[in-house]
Amino acid sequence: MIERLRGIIIAKQAPEVIIDVGGVGYEVRVPMTTIYQLPGVGEECILLTHFVVREDAQQLFGFVREIDRRLFRDLIKVNGVGPKLALAILSGMDTEQFAACLNRNDVDALVALPGVGKKTGERLLVEMRDKAGQWLSDVLPTQGVASPASDTKLDIRGEAEQALVALGYKPTEASRLISAVESEDVETSEGLIRAALQSAMR
Structure with a gap:
């Protein structure tokens, strides 16, 4: 099992990053909450x-x-x-926000996430509520990170829409969400995705 990678980011296009580790490029799928914390390319x-074999x-x-x-493993x-x-x-939400949803029995917030229907949201509340305290009791320090690298203005919308589609939104819904927040003062595709996801949760 591959437990940990330390290397140089050679590409970053949500929800995937490629990391060079000793000359080998590893393609890693990451949630947007991780993308926000990563430094820039180079x-x-x-x-x-977590390694998944199918x-x-x-x-x-x-x-x-x-x-x-x-949380991912659970x-x-x-x-x-x-x-x-x-x-x-x-x-759509970090671990602390997810635990807060469980504590509030907020199934509506869960259903607002792409791919989560009412039955799945209710199942998550029932099966995972008892674990919320366990996740929050052992938070490890976050690695030091730098600001993400700037994207060109022309690529921001396209990259943001592709990322939302990869996360489970339909293309038309992804386009609508991006259009709704595109006027906001954001300079990276990550910022635009974050604004779109926050808008979807309102």
Whole structure:
């Protein structure tokens, strides 16, 4: 199992980053909450990883914080929640926000996430409520990070829409969400995605 990667970011296009580790490029899928914490292309980062092996694919998922990896691992144990949906959930809210939803029994906030229906939201509340305290009791310090590299203005919208589609939104919905927040003062695709996800949760 690949437990941890330390290397140079050579590409970053949400929800994937490629990290050069000793001359080998690892493609890692990460939630948007992790993308926000990563430094820019050309800089070093450390990712805690979870390796998923299926008959048709092998995928690495990465996280800056242990608490987020722990939530991801707990999520994929829930019936009906696979790695893709777990990634979408952690892109829409961080572990602390997810735990707060459980404590409030806020199924509406969960259903607002892409791919989470009413039954899945209710199942998450029932099966994971008792674990909220465990996640928050052992938060590891976040690695020092730098601001993400700037994107060109022409690429920002396209990258943001592609990322939302990869997270489970339909193309038309992704376009609508981006259009709704595009006038906001953002200079990176990550910033535009964050604004769109926050808007979707309102």
